[in-house]
Amino acid sequence: MSARGLVLAALAVLALLPAPVHATGSVVERADLLDEINSVTASYLSAAVDRATAEHAAALVIVTNTPGGLSDAMDSITVKLLNSPVPVVVFVSPPGARAASAGLFVAQAADLVVMAPGTNIGSAHPIDGSGANLTGDLATKVLNDAVARIRELASSHGRNADWCEQAVRASVNVGAEDALRLKVADLIEPSLGALLEALDGRVLTRPHAPTVTLHTAGASIDDNPMPAWQQGLHLLIDPNVAYLLMLVAIFGLITEVTSPGAILPGTLGGIAALLALVSLAGLPLNAAGIGLVLLAFLLFLADIKAPTHGILTVGGVVSLLLGSAFLINTGAVGSSVDPRLILAMTAVSVAVFGFAVRKAVQARSRTTMTGGESMIGAIGEARAELHPEGEIFVAGRNWRAVSPESSVERGASVRVVGEEGGRLVVEPVRRGPQ
Numbered sequence: 431m432s433a434r435g436l437v438l439a440a441l442a443v444l445a446l447l448p449a450p451v452h453a454t455g456s457v458v459e460r461a462d463l464l465d466e467i468n469s470v471t472a473s474y475l476s477a478a479v480d481r482a483t484a485e486h487a488a489a490l491v492i493v494t495n496t497p498g499g500l501s502d503a504m505d506s507i508t509v510k511l512l513n514s515p516v517p518v519v520v521f522v523s524p525p526g527a528r529a530a531s532a533g534l535f536v537a538q539a540a541d542l543v544v545m546a547p548g549t550n551i552g553s554a555h556p557i558d559g560s561g562a563n564l565t566g567d568l569a570t571k572v573l574n575d576a577v578a579r580i581r582e583l584a585s586s587h588g589r590n591a592d593w594c595e596q597a598v599r600a601s602v603n604v605g606a607e608d609a610l611r612l613k614v615a616d617l618i619e620p621s622l623g624a625l626l627e628a629l630d631g632r633v634l635t636r637p638h639a640p641t642v643t644l645h646t647a648g649a650s651i652d653d654n655p656m657p658a659w660q661q662g663l664h665l666l667i668d669p670n671v672a673y674l675l676m677l678v679a680i681f682g683l684i685t686e687v688t689s690p691g692a693i694l695p696g697t698l699g700g701i702a703a704l705l706a707l708v709s710l711a712g713l714p715l716n717a718a719g720i721g722l723v724l725l726a727f728l729l730f731l732a733d734i735k736a737p738t739h740g741i742l743t744v745g746g747v748v749s750l751l752l753g754s755a756f757l758i759n760t761g762a763v764g765s766s767v768d769p770r771l772i773l774a775m776t777a778v779s780v781a782v783f784g785f786a787v788r789k790a791v792q793a794r795s796r797t798t799m800t801g802g803e804s805m806i807g808a809i810g811e812a813r814a815e816l817h818p819e820g821e822i823f824v825a826g827r828n829w830r831a832v833s834p835e836s837s838v839e840r841g842a843s844v845r846v847v848g849e850e851g852g853r854l855v856v857e858p859v860r861r862g863p864q
Contacts, residue, residue: 456488458483458626458647459516463492463658465684466533466711470664472506474656481654487628488646489517490623492540494579495524498531498554502714508539508583517541517642521625522606522615526723530554534597538583540653542637544604544617544625552603554580586637590614602671622651631726663708669758672709673767677775679703680727681782687731705836722753743783750776808846809859812838822856831856 461478463471477491482490498504511518520540522529525548529537534554537543545551556572576598582589585767590613596602609615619625630647656664665671682699689695752774810824812831816838822831824846830845831854838858840846848855 439512446495446774456645457485458630458651459485459487459490459494459648460622460650461490461653462655463494463496463520463533463536464656465496465664466668467496467503467507467536468500468664468667469500469503469506470656470660470667471499472503472510474660474857475507476510478654479510479514479516479518483514483856485652487516487652488649489519489624489644489649490514491519492536493622494520494522494529494533496533496536496539497813498533501532506530506578507536511536511539512638517636519544519625519629519642521619521622522551523548523622525646530603534594535580535583538580538594540591541587541634542617542629543589543609543615544619545609545615545619546620550603550605550607552597553601554597562609584614588635589616597701627653627713645797647802665708666705668709669713669767670771671748672706673754673757673771673775675706675709677700677724677779679706680723682848684727684731714778715758716756719753719756719758722749723757725754726753726779730779743780744785747776747780750779781800783811805854808850810844810846810856812842812844815840816856818842822854824854829854
């Protein structure tokens, strides 16, 4: 057979071979948006976008299940997604998952919103740091800002901006089927594999980037969950955890100062203080809240040392309540320290320091009597004339004293014979044979 015949035969054989489904060798990056949104979440997702860009991934899929979180972190994430060179898909999964509050904003910032059956999305009405509704001009300002942002995110991706506005104004929430019908979501798929098959060949018009055709069928999935160290940091950066660590640190350090040598309280307090610094560093703190909490414990400590009979403790309780409420400035769609935890820890603080104050008052009331009785028989010197009352020096300090039987000249020696009404009872030391 001639060379030409061999070539034609080879071509015929190749034509009969089945063609591969895809030969693109495309990669899809996967990241997870779980639990509350905070600065650690924002950093993790930012790294995921950068990694997908560096690897020229076909898409970045963010598997989402979040109740919301801090507005500052939410803003950081939405900006990163809007400017991602790689198409971004938010996949609300598995069944039972949600994209609520700040999660709605993140989802609407993505190029595609896909929901698994049995999931829901919405409930994004602005709230204050304690979870209560905002009021007055501030409420109007925050609400209008949130409405403008969600409308722009939704409309720029061709979704239902009117419904998204109602999710912000009235906290409406819908399941996957209704979300698809209302054009809040783009697809419903049961799994990530099914999602990649459904997206293959889809022409995606991106609001801030060129139109792109997705090639995701048969793509390899590069799964990059949050690293262990970030997961630990994520647990720490929780308003309730940060609040508890701060109080444990304060309790431990105050106990060590008031009871030197205890060691254990100081050690635990020091460890808690370091962890609290790490935790609080990732949260938007309110300087006034920190100041009020510290003032509260200074008042508690002062009430133990000073004879105010609990007045400073009352002030400390008020300061602790206000400081705890204002401690973390979480923004319009964030979460703060649980009010129930604030009340519980305030009650614990009152019980601990109230007990300490009561013991201190009792100790102060016994000091004079105990000291006087222990010095019966001691010899001292009159620092002023006792006629019958004056001042004497005995046992290294000055005492109020009374000489009921006779007056005592200044500089004369006296003997302590008893205690009466907070004063030492003395008599002159007789010279000569007894």
